[in-house]
Amino acid sequence: MAESRSHKATANRIAKKYRTEYQAQEGVDVVTKNVAVEVETPGGVADGIRQLQGHRKRAYIAGTNQTAVEEALELTEGTTIGVMDNQGRIVKRSTRGS
Numbered sequence: 001m002a003e004s005r006s007h008k009a010t011a012n013r014i015a016k017k018y019r020t021e022y023q024a025q026e027g028v029d030v031v032t033k034n035v036a037v038e039v040e041t042p043g044g045v046a047d048g049i050r051q052l053q054g055h056r057k058r059a060y061i062a063g064t065n066q067t068a069v070e071e072a073l074e075l076t077e078g079t080t081i082g083v084m085d086n087q088g089r090i091v092k093r094s095t096r097g098s
Helices: 006-019 045-054 066-075
Strands: 034-038 058-063 082-084 090-092
Touching: 006 034, 006 082, 034 045, 045 058, 045 066, 058 066, 066 082, 066 090
Parallel strands: 034 058, 058 082
Antiparallel strands: 082 090
């Protein structure tokens, strides 16, 4: 599936915020020593949650728009996965890892 412009823009924005590079082809989109962020568009959040399984660091789903953020909040309820908006602002803090 082709990458959407909103996905790429959000991933690059968050990578810049964490002073790292967006990994377009390699699993989780943005990974640092302490944080793993998977960027998702509406309808893709469940897949993003699966991608974050196994990461011991703080894990976040970043929604590309408000619909994706709301979907992420719903699907991550009761989990250790946090949620960010498309600017990288934390909407729900991750309770996983460091």
